[in-house]
Amino acid sequence: MDDASARGFLRRLFDAAIAEADPARVVPRWLPEPPKGRTIVVGAGKASAAMARAFEANWPGELKGLVVTRYGHAAPCKRIEIVEADHPVPDERGRDAARRILEMVRGLAEDDLVVALISGGASALLTAPAEGLTLADKQAVNRALLASGASIDEMNCLRKHLSAIKGGRLAAAAFPARVLTLLISDVPGDDPATIGSGPTVADPTSFADARAIVAKYGVVPPPAVAARLAAADDETPKPDDPRIARAETRLIATPQVSLMAAAAVARAEDVAPVILGDAIEGESREVARVFAGIARQTRRYGQPVPPPCVLLSGGETTVTMRGKGRGGRNSAFLLALAIALQGQAGTFAIAGDTDGVDGSEDNAGAILTPDTLARAAAKGVDAKAHLAGDDAYSFFSALGDLVVTGPTLTNVNDFRAIFVDQNHGGPATI
Amino acid sequence: MDDASARGFLRRLFDAAIAEADPARVVPRWLPEPPKGRTIVVGAGKASAAMARAFEANWPGELKGLVVTRYGHAAPCKRIEIVEADHPVPDERGRDAARRILEMVRGLAEDDLVVALISGGASALLTAPAEGLTLADKQAVNRALLASGASIDEMNCLRKHLSAIKGGRLAAAAFPARVLTLLISDVPGDDPATIGSGPTVADPTSFADARAIVAKYGVVPPPAVAARLAAADDETPKPDDPRIARAETRLIATPQVSLMAAAAVARAEDVAPVILGDAIEGESREVARVFAGIARQTRRYGQPVPPPCVLLSGGETTVTMRGKGRGGRNSAFLLALAIALQGQAGTFAIAGDTDGVDGSEDNAGAILTPDTLARAAAKGVDAKAHLAGDDAYSFFSALGDLVVTGPTLTNVNDFRAIFVDQNHGGPATI
Numbered sequence: 001m002d003d004a005s006a007r008g009f010l011r012r013l014f015d016a017a018i019a020e021a022d023p024a025r026v027v028p029r030w031l032p033e034p035p036k037g038r039t040i041v042v043g044a045g046k047a048s049a050a051m052a053r054a055f056e057a058n059w060p061g062e063l064k065g066l067v068v069t070r071y072g073h074a075a076p077c078k079r080i081e082i083v084e085a086d087h088p089v090p091d092e093r094g095r096d097a098a099r100r101i102l103e104m105v106r107g108l109a110e111d112d113l114v115v116a117l118i119s120g121g122a123s124a125l126l127t128a129p130a131e132g133l134t135l136a137d138k139q140a141v142n143r144a145l146l147a148s149g150a151s152i153d154e155m156n157c158l159r160k161h162l163s164a165i166k167g168g169r170l171a172a173a174a175f176p177a178r179v180l181t182l183l184i185s186d187v188p189g190d191d192p193a194t195i196g197s198g199p200t201v202a203d204p205t206s207f208a209d210a211r212a213i214v215a216k217y218g219v220v221p222p223p224a225v226a227a228r229l230a231a232a233d234d235e236t237p238k239p240d241d242p243r244i245a246r247a248e249t250r251l252i253a254t255p256q257v258s259l260m261a262a263a264a265v266a267r268a269e270d271v272a273p274v275i276l277g278d279a280i281e282g283e284s285r286e287v288a289r290v291f292a293g294i295a296r297q298t299r300r301y302g303q304p305v306p307p308p309c310v311l312l313s314g315g316e317t318t319v320t321m322r323g324k325g326r327g328g329r330n331s332a333f334l335l336a337l338a339i340a341l342q343g344q345a346g347t348f349a350i351a352g353d354t355d356g357v358d359g360s361e362d363n364a365g366a367i368l369t370p371d372t373l374a375r376a377a378a379k380g381v382d383a384k385a386h387l388a389g390d391d392a393y394s395f396f397s398a399l400g401d402l403v404v405t406g407p408t409l410t411n412v413n414d415f416r417a418i419f420v421d422q423n424h425g426g427p428a429t430i
Numbered sequence: 431m432d433d434a435s436a437r438g439f440l441r442r443l444f445d446a447a448i449a450e451a452d453p454a455r456v457v458p459r460w461l462p463e464p465p466k467g468r469t470i471v472v473g474a475g476k477a478s479a480a481m482a483r484a485f486e487a488n489w490p491g492e493l494k495g496l497v498v499t500r501y502g503h504a505a506p507c508k509r510i511e512i513v514e515a516d517h518p519v520p521d522e523r524g525r526d527a528a529r530r531i532l533e534m535v536r537g538l539a540e541d542d543l544v545v546a547l548i549s550g551g552a553s554a555l556l557t558a559p560a561e562g563l564t565l566a567d568k569q570a571v572n573r574a575l576l577a578s579g580a581s582i583d584e585m586n587c588l589r590k591h592l593s594a595i596k597g598g599r600l601a602a603a604a605f606p607a608r609v610l611t612l613l614i615s616d617v618p619g620d621d622p623a624t625i626g627s628g629p630t631v632a633d634p635t636s637f638a639d640a641r642a643i644v645a646k647y648g649v650v651p652p653p654a655v656a657a658r659l660a661a662a663d664d665e666t667p668k669p670d671d672p673r674i675a676r677a678e679t680r681l682i683a684t685p686q687v688s689l690m691a692a693a694a695v696a697r698a699e700d701v702a703p704v705i706l707g708d709a710i711e712g713e714s715r716e717v718a719r720v721f722a723g724i725a726r727q728t729r730r731y732g733q734p735v736p737p738p739c740v741l742l743s744g745g746e747t748t749v750t751m752r753g754k755g756r757g758g759r760n761s762a763f764l765l766a767l768a769i770a771l772q773g774q775a776g777t778f779a780i781a782g783d784t785d786g787v788d789g790s791e792d793n794a795g796a797i798l799t800p801d802t803l804a805r806a807a808a809k810g811v812d813a814k815a816h817l818a819g820d821d822a823y824s825f826f827s828a829l830g831d832l833v834v835t836g837p838t839l840t841n842v843n844d845f846r847a848i849f850v851d852q853n854h855g856g857p858a859t860i
Contacts, residue, residue, distance in 0.1 A: 188723075256731060274733075274734045275727065275731070275733040275734060276723070276724050276727065276733075276734060277723035277724050277726060277727040277733075278727065278730075278731070279723055279726060279727075280720060280723040280724075281719050281720075281723060281770075282716045282719035282720050282723075283713070283716050286712045286713050286716030286717065286720070287716065287719075287720050289711050289712035289717075290710055290711075290712050290716075290717050290720040290721075291720075293618075293706070293707035293709055293710040293711060293712075293743075293745060294706050294707050294710075296707060296709060297705065297706065297707040297708065297709075301686060301705070301708070303704075303705040303706075303707075304704045304705060304706060304734055313723075315723060340711075
């Protein structure tokens with residue numbers, strides 16, 4: 001494949017992964033029977049406005065609702081109010097919307113239905129500080145954890161215990177109404193309790209866990225937070241809590257299903273797909289080194305499969321920040337991959353966030369070609385310095401190799417594809 | 431497979447990988463025609479005494495020789511003198527042996543043959559400080575680079591430029607004799623110029639490269655080293671150097687061939703082998719997280735292949751030291767893998783150094799079982815604390831799960847196998 005064909009191929013894989021998680025496609029399949037009573041639609045997340053639009057467009061009955069999404073991720077709705085708020089650091093608009101959602105679901109009857117449309121990003125967007133805490137308290141803890149390299153599970157445990165809505169508290173507030181949650185997963189393992197901090201799902205974690213996480217990362221919480229963690233008198237609903245026992249959840253889009261959609265595209269174009277994992281975690285630059293080793297193996301020995309092949313993976317890598325540059329984890333992964341591959345012939349890659357936003361930039365991701373390093377060197381752009389400075393955005397921007405989709409209105413986490421073409425110059429040297 | 435069967439299976443894979451690189455098996459296949467003149471056998475490395483023994487046992491003519499190996503890695507030879515020296519930090523015995531080797535190959539004629547038996551570890555074992563440098567000077571730089579996390583390529587570049595024997599200088603000294611090098615590779619990519627710092631191979635690196643590496647890691651070299659790097663007037667032989675143009679090299683054992691031997695054992699036992707790479711690099715604990723992601727995928731979705739399967743890989747991971755505990759990179763990898771897998775059912779692993787020594791301990795590696803974390807917790811052994819303290823040896827020692835082979839007298843670098851058994855409790859939950 002020539003350079004333009006390989007770029008187009010990789011972009012088709014990425015687009016297929018995103019399309020497979022498009023709310024307009026998947027939400028209609030999962031509509032419940034309309035209830036005898038009222039229908040309330042609530043929700044939060046990067047995909048949730050698009051989910052709301054798909055829901056109301058296909059819902060036969062009355063409804064009212066309120067959904068929070070990230071700035072720029074709104075979709076025009078007629079009956080469900082859409083609020084845009086800040087992400088990943090919570091703001092007042094998210095807080096006010098969360099309070100209004102709690103009010104909306106309180107006092108419902110057993111015949112009423114609450115549909116919760118939850119997707120990645122809901123943790124930050126659906127922010128209702130627990131009694132006695134301010135948004136500033138929660139923001140301080142959130143920022144400290146984000147910068148410390150805490151895992152999403154750890155951040156969510158803390159969030160649930162500082163919140164009036166997360167960790168099943170939303171479902172508890174809606175009791176005795178029926179609660180149905182439609183989920184688009186962006187988390188490794190697709191655990192409903194983790195996606196968006198599980199506002200309608202029983203919480204397996206405790207105040208003791210939250211205190212251990214704060215200690216682990218040496219975070220010094222504001223006094224009100226410390227007092228709440230110590231008091232531990234407002235525990236999240238556990239699985240046997242009658243207020244939450246009836247709540248149902250449905251996974252309507254996942255990283256794995258999107259990877260399988262990309263694999264189908266590859267197969268149709270006679271490229272063998274290898275799905276390495278839908279939940280790959282690790283430091284972005286180290287994950288890149290391991291994947292470079294696998295890509296070398298395909299080229300050198302035809303293992304695990306011979307080229308042309310494409311190594312597909314999802315999940316969420318981490319960037320422990322060292323520099324002050326621009327770029328998210330996908331561009332960082334790709335820059336480290338370029339350095340590790342050292343221009344390996346016939347090898348192209350794409351990495352992007354399926355929500356369309358890598359980190360907090362305007363790109364979804366970037367593309368790597370065999371001559372990425374050579375083109376950078378020709379422009380005087382130092383790959384290793386950009387990696388060390390956490391400045392992968394600037395690196396790929398200088399090459400014109402950013403992938404820009406705009407917000408996709410869905411989110412099944414990261415998508416990576418490393419395409420290894422066959423060797424047109426004869427068999428690979430062993 | 432039950433616990434004992436799985437442990438036995440993994441050990442058979444590891445043993446097969448080692449056996450495939452056994453000098454007694456491979457050296458006889460590669461004997462050259464005896465020369466008209468004299469035959470001198472020299473060499474260095476963890477496998478080199480065993481290579482020497484195999485060589486002299488199968489050599490039809492006269493010979494004399496001297497080979498340096500690591501303490502504990504000697505093999506009884508009748509005609510070739512074996513010297514044991516320290517590794518990974520060079521000592522006086524290695525230095526004296528290197529000087530004697532240089533003397534032995536000087537003044538030879540065109541009809542004479544020098545056979546160099548080179549294997550991993552030769553860099554540290556074959557130490558001849560360049561004129562004006564002391565062994566202490568080289569040791570200081572070596573130690574600083576080892577601790578800094580420099581790559582083996584980077585360490586070797588520096589070694590070649592501070593040495594009287596590395597980087598092709600041995601072959602240059604033997605000119606005009608024929609030089610044949612038999613290599614057992616322990617380096618990613620199997621580049622003869624890298625294995626044992628390539629004493630008989632033209633060196634592509636320069637004094638400028640060496641200076642850049644010192645600067646990169648902030649190493650402050652002793653004054654004599656700094657002066658030599660600055661003067662740069664004793665460059666290593668380059669590929670067009672007539673003293674080295676005739677030198678030949680043969681790769682007689684490699685990580686890949688050993689992985690393929692393990693794959694054959696797996697296949698014979700109806701377990702599907704997946705060779706991920708013979709040259710996987712990266713921080714041990716991060717490589718473990720990525721491999722855990724792939725192992726989860728096999729179990730959860732049957733990708734890249736369904737269980738029962740075994741993920742095989744070689745190469746060399748790195749431990750950037752943070753604690754003061756005991757353990758090499760293989761036990762560190764395995765401990766991080768245990769933490770990442772969180773007791774995944776049916777999942778076992780072995781990781782070991784094929785030379786029989788993980789780091790500087792008495793074990794080759796260790797074994798992981800699905801209940802590794804549970805057994806550790808029951809004994810009050812804290813997995814995360816041991817990982818943070820670089821104390822994986824103590825962790826697996828406490829569980830009785832060290833793998834001890836003793837020195838194997840060969841070295842094709844690390845070997846990792848993650849065995850994922852089929853789910854005996856019915857299909858995996860998705």
